[in-house]
Amino acid sequence: MAEVILKGLSKSFGTDVGIADVSMTIPDGAFVVLLGPTGAGKTTTLRLISGLEKADAGEVWIGGRNVGAETPAQRDVAMVFQQYSLYPHLSVRDNLAFPLKSPILNTPVDEIERIVAEVASVLQISHKLDNKATALSGGEMQRVSIGRALVREPSIYLMDEPLSSLDAKLRTDLRVELKRIQANLGATLLYVTHDQIEAMTMATHVGVLNEGRLVQYGTPREIYENPNSLYVASRLGLPRINIVPADVFGGMPAGVTQIGMRPEHIQQGEGQEAEVQRVEHLGDQARLHLVLKGHAITTIADPHTTYTPGAHIKIAPKNPLCFDAEGARISSGRTVT
Amino acid sequence: MAQIQIKNIRKDFGDFNAVKESSFTIEDGEFFMLLGPSGCGKTTTLRMIAGLELPTSGEIYLDGEEISQLPPSKRDIAFVFQMFALYPHMNVRRNLSYPLVSQGMARKDVKAKVEEVAGILGIQDILNRPVGGLSGGDRQRVALGRAIVRDPKAFMMDEPLGALDAEFREHMSEELRALHDRMNATTVYVTHDQLEAMQMGDKIVVMNNAVVEQFGTPQEIYDKPATMFVADFIGSPSMNFLHFDGNVGEGAESVTLGGEVMHVPRTRQGASGKLVFGVRPEHVTLSDSGAYRGEVLASEYLGTTQIITLDTPNGELKARIDSAQVAKVGEKVGLGFNPKTITLFDDGSGHALRSDLNNEVLTNG
Numbered sequence: 001m002a003e004v005i006l007k008g009l010s011k012s013f014g015t016d017v018g019i020a021d022v023s024m025t026i027p028d029g030a031f032v033v034l035l036g037p038t039g040a041g042k043t044t045t046l047r048l049i050s051g052l053e054k055a056d057a058g059e060v061w062i063g064g065r066n067v068g069a070e071t072p073a074q075r076d077v078a079m080v081f082q083q084y085s086l087y088p089h090l091s092v093r094d095n096l097a098f099p100l101k102s103p104i105l106n107t108p109v110d111e112i113e114r115i116v117a118e119v120a121s122v123l124q125i126s127h128k129l130d131n132k133a134t135a136l137s138g139g140e141m142q143r144v145s146i147g148r149a150l151v152r153e154p155s156i157y158l159m160d161e162p163l164s165s166l167d168a169k170l171r172t173d174l175r176v177e178l179k180r181i182q183a184n185l186g187a188t189l190l191y192v193t194h195d196q197i198e199a200m201t202m203a204t205h206v207g208v209l210n211e212g213r214l215v216q217y218g219t220p221r222e223i224y225e226n227p228n229s230l231y232v233a234s235r236l237g238l239p240r241i242n243i244v245p246a247d248v249f250g251g252m253p254a255g256v257t258q259i260g261m262r263p264e265h266i267q268q269g270e271g272q273e274a275e276v277q278r279v280e281h282l283g284d285q286a287r288l289h290l291v292l293k294g295h296a297i298t299t300i301a302d303p304h305t306t307y308t309p310g311a312h313i314k315i316a317p318k319n320p321l322c323f324d325a326e327g328a329r330i331s332s333g334r335t336v337t
Numbered sequence: 338m339a340q341i342q343i344k345n346i347r348k349d350f351g352d353f354n355a356v357k358e359s360s361f362t363i364e365d366g367e368f369f370m371l372l373g374p375s376g377c378g379k380t381t382t383l384r385m386i387a388g389l390e391l392p393t394s395g396e397i398y399l400d401g402e403e404i405s406q407l408p409p410s411k412r413d414i415a416f417v418f419q420m421f422a423l424y425p426h427m428n429v430r431r432n433l434s435y436p437l438v439s440q441g442m443a444r445k446d447v448k449a450k451v452e453e454v455a456g457i458l459g460i461q462d463i464l465n466r467p468v469g470g471l472s473g474g475d476r477q478r479v480a481l482g483r484a485i486v487r488d489p490k491a492f493m494m495d496e497p498l499g500a501l502d503a504e505f506r507e508h509m510s511e512e513l514r515a516l517h518d519r520m521n522a523t524t525v526y527v528t529h530d531q532l533e534a535m536q537m538g539d540k541i542v543v544m545n546n547a548v549v550e551q552f553g554t555p556q557e558i559y560d561k562p563a564t565m566f567v568a569d570f571i572g573s574p575s576m577n578f579l580h581f582d583g584n585v586g587e588g589a590e591s592v593t594l595g596g597e598v599m600h601v602p603r604t605r606q607g608a609s610g611k612l613v614f615g616v617r618p619e620h621v622t623l624s625d626s627g628a629y630r631g632e633v634l635a636s637e638y639l640g641t642t643q644i645i646t647l648d649t650p651n652g653e654l655k656a657r658i659d660s661a662q663v664a665k666v667g668e669k670v671g672l673g674f675n676p677k678t679i680t681l682f683d684d685g686s687g688h689a690l691r692s693d694l695n696n697e698v699l700t701n702g
Contacts (some may be wrong), residue, residue: 168530172574175633176646183666201637201644221660224640237640264641278514279535283559283572284619286658287536289511303556309518 001188002155003028004049004064009058011044011049024207024217026156026190031182034192035199035235036209042192046158047191050077059304062155072103078154083227084160085191094133096120096147100177105152112306119147122181137285139170150181157182159191163198163252175201196236200224208232231326239287239298241321248272248293249317256330263287266299266318276307290315339400339490339523340365341386346395348381358395359549361542363491366516366521370525370538372528377544379527380495386525387493388412399490415484417494419453423468423479429455430464433482440487454482457519477509481516491523510537523639527554531571535559537689543567553698554659559617561695562680565687568615574644576615579651580684584609592681595650597629600676611684618644620675621656623664625673633664647672 004026011018019041026032034042047053049060051072060067078099082275086095094222096116100107107115120126125144128136133144142162149157163171164179179202182189184333191197199206200220207217208231216223216232227233241260246252249272252259274292279301286305290297290313299315301307341363349357356378363369371379384390386397388409397405404412423432430451437447455461458478461651463471468479477497484492497513498506514537517524528534534541535555543550543566544560551563567578581594587607591600594614601614623645631647631654643660646653649672656672664670683692691699 168573176637179637180635197639200639218637224638261640278518281554281556281559282532283556284617297601303559 001186003043003061004063004156004188004190005059005061006045006049007059007061008114009048009060010047010056011053012056013326017113018053019230020212022209022212022214023058024214026188026205028177028188029186030204031179031189031202032205032207033199033203034190034207034209035194035196037194039211040209042194042209043160044159044212046079046190046192049075049156050079050158051075057242063129064167067166076155078149078152078157080146080157080159080162080166084141084165086141086144088132088134090133091129091143092120092125092131092133092136095133095144096129099148099152115151117242119150123147123177124276139166139174143167144173146178150185155188157187157189158188160177161178161193161195164193164195167313170303171198176323178202185205200236206314209264227321230258230260230329233321233323233329237262239263239300242299243293243323244295245296248295249320252320252322253330255324256322257325258323258327259317260323261297261317263299265318265320266297267316267318268299268301269314274315275312276309276313278309279305279307288313294302303333305324340398341491341523341525342396342398343382343386344398346382346392346397348378348385348390349393354547356392357547358386359544361549361552363482363523363540365523367447367539368517368537369523369525370528370534370541371525371544372531372538372541372570373544373550374529374532378547378582379529379542379544382544383493383495383525383527386491387414387416388491413487413490414488415489415492416483417480417492417497420571423476423483425467425469428465428467429460429471429479431484432468432479433464436483436487446626450486454486454645455514457485458482474509481513485520485522489522491525494524494526496528497526499528506533512668513537522639532573535571537570545570557698560678561689561698562615563689563695563699565613565615565682565684565689568682568689569679572617574618574655574657576617576680577621577654577657578682579614579616579649579654581612581614581651582610583612585612585681585690588635595629599629599674599679601679601681602677602692604681605691605693608681608683608690612690613682613684615680615682615689616654616672616674617678618655618657621654621658622673622675623656623658623662624673627673629672631672632667633666633668635666 006024007023010020012206023043036042048055093116097112100112101212120129125140125143125251146162163174175239206220206223208215216228224236241256242261246259272292274290276293277289277291280287286301286303288299288301324330344360347358371382373379385392392405394469396403415536433451434447452467454466460478498509538555541555542552545566551558551567559571582686583592585592585604585608587604589604591598632643635646637644642657643661645656645664689695
């Protein structure tokens, strides 16, 4: 496995900006997740690293080599796509073995056998090895396509929303699984997704992209607890962070025009009076939908809360995040970078 | 509006039994969820209420009147489909007017009714637009409007948000629920998404393999699952099942798990053999001490909380704990379970054992 460095990477498609001036270091053995909505430049970044696209400017370094002039094969990356593409006429075993049979790798037959068995057991598809690839469920097919990347030991694994076409339950299982596999192999992995839960739960580092720019890069905890902008603050957290004008509660430092309160960072029983609109009992918690001076605010309460619509409740922010008019974060009077 | 009573309805398609004898009551004004995995019979049940399928046996009462064999047009129920079907060559106003005009309503009454419904849905300004150019949200609103204009006794909705992406779905589900709260119309809603069911529903029926597994309020079903299927289907992560062999007498207040005594709600029914100790992830605590121990396999950071996966003597377990608490992979920790929340199951039948916790719910359901 290898460290991957991006230096000032840019790519445009005509007048559309794919990514603009992205610089980041993916440490050896890291699980890096690029998070952003559709069109933020996630997939473009992956394709530039793999060599499927050519950069307009900037450099990609893999394991200490500038790979700008190398073909995708020479770059030694393994890619997993959102839409699993398996060879329909081959068995699961042959699909998994296929990358190892490449003339460049020249893997001995018994070695192929061993690796395929090992990967199949990790992905819990050992009992399906002799099935045709088309005789599998969606979840199994996606596991095979992840497995096809895992049989190799490339410099880096590049994964493009590999779990997004699976149902919720399977996605949850595979999330834990993928994280475990990556940690066991010590693999370097770059994973793109628009799913914040995937980003938070799997990543060692999260890069948040907005319109082609890398706006923040750090551990999930840093991104969640210390976002540098309103944009980043709204990307993580469910229910979403509440944004209200600073004067709703008052007492904010100069220059602060908006504050962000995560639903769990709202004190109940003091402060401004809000009205309960709706209560959702979700089992492990209850969500209160409130209105305060015309602003919708969501907070959480004990699952057995007795609040009902129409009730009044006093709320105050607890450690709010402060933002200026442009959405940049202000902390202790200074802009956070 | 209307109360809907379902009594022992059953549906067979040839040899295939889609819905086994099922009974439940939908109260007037309720937002009622039919929840279950695909193929469980929830859509068939909905279609029988609407009259799109006729039950093989059993009765359906709408405000006390038996309607199970009536054609849909005689039932006064509106149906909203997953793929909202609008007339593409008509503008929004004509799409909304159509159901009324075809009923023979007077022109000026139609106009007034359409204006009123457009007001409820906030689509007054697009009434003269063709439906072709509308956004997904507006199309959905028009489709709802077409169901509302007739003032039906009840609404049937079959995964109306199923085709939408996550963010928009969240928004529309809030809007739909707010609309229901304004109109207070009895609504029956089919979904396979447990979170959607918990968020939107006043009551939930959980179905599996053509059978009603449980019927109750979201919190009731979450806290007091009647079967292992329900416990597993509701909640994310779902309830942990720790398997053990044991002998539990009626009136017992503890069980022995991995050699340790665990307190449970007082049982009202004895059982022996293969049993299951059911505990929700948020009712598991991690500590240094504690005789019942598990090894940390993985942790998933979720902001305020984190999910810890552990290996225990009785199988894998997930705990939801504060993200400030440290749990290192490979570490062995003591585990505590909130005794008031435990449900015991019989592994063979999958049924919950009756206890002080769930007795009321299980006896009624």
